[in-house]
Amino acid sequence: MKKAILLVLTGAALWGTIGIYVKMLEQAGFTPMEIVTVRVFFATVFLLGYMVLRHRKNLKLKSWKDMRYFIGTGIGSIVFFNYCLFASMSETNIPIATALLYTGPAFVMILSIILFHEPFNGKKGLALGLTLVGAAFAVGAFPTPDASLSTIGILLGIGSGFGYALYSIFSKFAFLKYDSLTITFYTFLTATAALLPFFPYQQKLDQLLSPGPLLLGIGLGLLPTAVAYIAYTLGLYEMEASKASILSTIEPVVAIIIGISIFQESFNLWQMAGMMAILAAVVVIAKSHKRVKITGRV
16 A cells, blocks of 8 residues: 555656646747647657557557547547646746646536536535635635736636546546546547647757757656656555545645746745645545546546
């Protein structure tokens, strides 16, 4: 169990480092959508290598019609969610964007109530209330409105939470036939296939292949994506999904530390209180969904 805890914490902590790569690639001249393309491409390459070496049988699809699931998870969720997250980091900062990303579990809860007719109870009501209050604090809307924050950045941050929620909704159907690793690989493969044709090769390929951006791209696809997901999944096999989801809240803590210490980004006590409220909502949701498969963030 100690090894499983360490694996989950490692995966979540690596997710928290995404902001480093995003900020540095942005400074190198890449747009949020270009950074999304770089991330999913390198992640697909590394995940393919891992599966060929360790889980080759998981590469086989039961039916090509099942690609419709991965179009949902890959394009409907991953492309949209990553773009919103990276653009929000650009418009606001890493701590605020990460705080808004963690509204995702509340969106999952709301969508599950609407689409799958899951019951609404007191715990879910508490979680929703904590999320709303926490988001208000995190974006500086309360107690003193912060006019300097970008409205577009805030909306993009909320959009990243909604996109993250869509992954859980779409993958719910894929889980009837496939395991978590297969779903993630085909999700990234689909996202890569959708984005690569639109990458501006003439303007950016030489720039991407230069040592600095290339190492950042490889690092983004490897560490906070492929390695993080594999570590989280291996840990998840040996513990309850609810415990893993609670442990994964170390991600925003790491992201906040990076944003404040490396990029000198502001995050005041009220915003910190908002983040704590959102994380408390995640814990409440996890406690009320012990039997629900939680795949982790991608």
